[in-house]
Each structure stands twice: as structure tokens, then as C-alpha cells.
Amino acid sequence: MAVAASRPRSETMQPQEAFAGSVETSAARARIGRLLQDWGGVAAYVAVLTIWILAKGIPLTRGAVALWLMAAMFAFSLRDLRHWVTSVALEWFPFIAFLFAYDTARSFAHRLFSTNVRLPLEGDRFLFGGVDPTVWLQRHLWHGAAHVRWYDYACWGVYMTFFFATLAVAAALWIFAYHRFRRYVAMVGLLSLMGLATYVLFPAAPPWYASDHGLLPPIQRLTGVVWSHSFVSISQVVDHGQGLSNPVAAMPSLHAAFTLLVALFLWRSARWWWRIPLALYPLAMGFTLMYFGEHYAVDVLAGWLYAIVAYGAVEWYCARKAARSSSATTASAGTGRLVPAMTAAKRPD
Numbered sequence: 117m118a119v120a121a122s123r124p125r126s127e128t129m130q131p132q133e134a135f136a137g138s139v140e141t142s143a144a145r146a147r148i149g150r151l152l153q154d155w156g157g158v159a160a161y162v163a164v165l166t167i168w169i170l171a172k173g174i175p176l177t178r179g180a181v182a183l184w185l186m187a188a189m190f191a192f193s194l195r196d197l198r199h200w201v202t203s204v205a206l207e208w209f210p211f212i213a214f215l216f217a218y219d220t221a222r223s224f225a226h227r228l229f230s231t232n233v234r235l236p237l238e239g240d241r242f243l244f245g246g247v248d249p250t251v252w253l254q255r256h257l258w259h260g261a262a263h264v265r266w267y268d269y270a271c272w273g274v275y276m277t278f279f280f281a282t283l284a285v286a287a288a289l290w291i292f293a294y295h296r297f298r299r300y301v302a303m304v305g306l307l308s309l310m311g312l313a314t315y316v317l318f319p320a321a322p323p324w325y326a327s328d329h330g331l332l333p334p335i336q337r338l339t340g341v342v343w344s345h346s347f348v349s350i351s352q353v354v355d356h357g358q359g360l361s362n363p364v365a366a367m368p369s370l371h372a373a374f375t376l377l378v379a380l381f382l383w384r385s386a387r388w389w390w391r392i393p394l395a396l397y398p399l400a401m402g403f404t405l406m407y408f409g410e411h412y413a414v415d416v417l418a419g420w421l422y423a424i425v426a427y428g429a430v431e432w433y434c435a436r437k438a439a440r441s442s443s444a445t446t447a448s449a450g451t452g453r454l455v456p457a458m459t460a461a462k463r464p465d
């Protein structure tokens with residue numbers, strides 16, 4: 117009895133207890149494996165991106181942003197790599213290719229018709245009682261390149277979001293709300309085509325262009341000036357876009373349009389505290405574009421109108437498609453109840 121009482125726990129363990137212990141160990145290993153699959157790749161991605169930013173700066177060109185977002189999608193898809201491969205090949209690459217094609221076509225959009233310089237300018241003066249908003253803003257807020265203020269940097273930060281916000285929202289939808297991804301891509305595509313068509317038919321010059329040609333009092337294009345005082349090199353931003361830039365593609369402002377499209381698309385799914393920055397985002401972008409001399413107020417308003425049209429058109433089409441699908445499903449279900457009876461009636465004995 118004394119010998120039996122002194123035996124180790126492992127020698128007296130029942131088979132059921134040993135089996136339960138092995139099951140718990142296997143479950144723990146499985147949980148760790150799933151955790152590594154879910155977050156290991158994400159952690160590695162964040163680490164590599166952080167090192168890249170510290171070494172080479174923030175990626176802001178269309179191609180660089182697309183590649184880094186594609187890598188983020190890969191990091192979140194380690195448990196379903198087949199979906200990542202097929203979706204990137206059939207959805208992401210065509211989407212990015214379309215945006216690159218849009219950039220290229222936009223650079224030639226002003227070749228067919230003469231540039232409208234006075235009409236947007238007169239539109240702003242009509243709206244503001246003869247006052248030029250960009251001139252007024254720079255006279256009251258701009259203190260020269262040697263005295264860049266905090267709000268100049270804030271406006272610069274808002275302006276910077278244009279380079280990645282549209283694609284970042286697309287990638288986030290692909291990762292966290294895939295059922296909404298295609299709808300958003302359709303809106304972005306439609307808005308881009310609407311803007312491109314307008315650039316072809318109505319090439320319009322921005323305020324800095326009018327000032328350079330003596331039609332406005334002297335103003336500065338503050339985008340590059342504030343950039344030169346920031347921690348981001350201008351060359352990083354324009355190495356792709358400089359060769360594709362179109363100085364007279366101002367109407368509508370797609371900077372304003374895409375910011376409002378992002379706000380509209382995320383509005384219904386956002387909690388109330390997120391709706392405050394969503395509402396302020398397009399307003400801040402519109403103010404920045406006018407203050408920096410990039411766009412007139414009429415350009416901004418036109419961009420917002422285009423965003424509303426693109427959003428409403430795609431939502432309307434999706435609602436109609438869902439209604440037709442629901443009607444077809446209901447009709448099919450009703451017919452399905454009759455099929456077995458008809459089949460049974462015709463079945464030979």
C-alpha cells in the first residue's frame with residue numbers, strides 16, 4: 117500500500133485522463149497555429165512597412181500604394197491563399213490597371229478643346245460676390261515660406277490623403293467587408309470615367325494657372341511649398357504623377373470627389389462618432405484645395421456633385437438588381453413546389 121501511494125502521478129493516471137490531456141495539448145497547438153496564421157503575417161507586414169517608411173519614406177505613388185496594400189491583403193489572407201490569388205488576379209489587378217489607364221488618358225484629355233481659364237474664375241466670383249476665394253484665403257492665412265503655420269501642415273496632411281485613401285478603403289473592404297468591395301470599385305470606376313469625360317469636353321485651368329497668366333492677383337501654389345518643409349520628399353510623390361500630370365484638369369476636382377465618395381460609402385456602416393470625421397473630411401479637403409490654389413470653389417462643388425451621382429447611380433443599380441434577384445428567387449421557389457407534383461404525375465408506373 118505504501119509503495120502504491122508513493123507512485124508518481126504519471127504512473128497512476130487513468131487512460132481517459134491521458135487522452136484528455138493530449139486533446140487539450142492538441143487544441144492549444146491548434147489555437148496557436150490559428151493565431152499565427154491570423155496575426156503573424158499582419159505583424160510581419162507592419163514591421164516591414166515601418167522599416168521601409170523609416171528608411172525610404174512613405175509610399176505615395178499609385179503603384180507603390182497598390183503593391184503595399186496588396187501585401188496587406190496577403191498578410192490577412194494566410195488562411196485562405198487561394199482566395200487571395202484568385203481575387204488579386206481577377207479583381208485587384210484589373211482595378212489598378214483601370215486606374216493607371218485613367219491616369220494616362222487624363223494626361224491627354226486637354227488636347228481636343230481649348231482651355232477654359234476665365235469661366236471657372238467667373239463662377240467663383242459669382243458665388244462669392246466678386247471675391248476670389250483663393251486670393252482672399254492666402255492674403256489672410258498665408259505668411260510666407262519662412263513662416264509655415266500649423267494649419268498649413270494640417271491642410272498638407274489632408275491633401276496627402278488623396279494619394280492613398282481611395283485604394284486603402286478598397287483594400288480594407290476586401291479584407292473586412294468583401295461583400296461591399298465590388299460595389300465600391302464600381303463607384304470609383306464610374307466617378308473616374310465621369311471626370312475623364314469632363315476633362316476632355318471641358319478642360320479648365322486651376323487658380324494658380326490663372327494667376328501665372330495674369331488673370332488673378334499673385335498667388336502661390338502652396339502644395340509644393342509646404343511639401344518642401346515637410347518630412348516627405350516631393351520627388352517621392354511626383355515620380356509617377358509628374359509625367360502624367362494635366363495642368364488643366366481642374367473641373368471637376370476629383371480630390372474633392374473621391375473624399376466625398378469615401379465619406380458617403382462608409383457613412384451608413386460607421387458609428388456616430390466616426391461620422392463626425394467623415395463629415396469633416398470632404399469639407400477639409402475642399403478648403404485645402406482652394407487655399408492651396410489647386411482648385412476653385414466651383415471645381416470642388418462639381419466634384420461633390422459627381423461623387424453624389426456616382427454613388428447614387430451604383431446604389432440604385434444594386435438595389436434594382438437585388439430586387440430582380442429577390443423576385444426571381446420567390447418565383448423559383450413558387451415554381452419549385454409544383455415541380456415534384458408534375459414530375460410524379462408524369463412518372464410511369
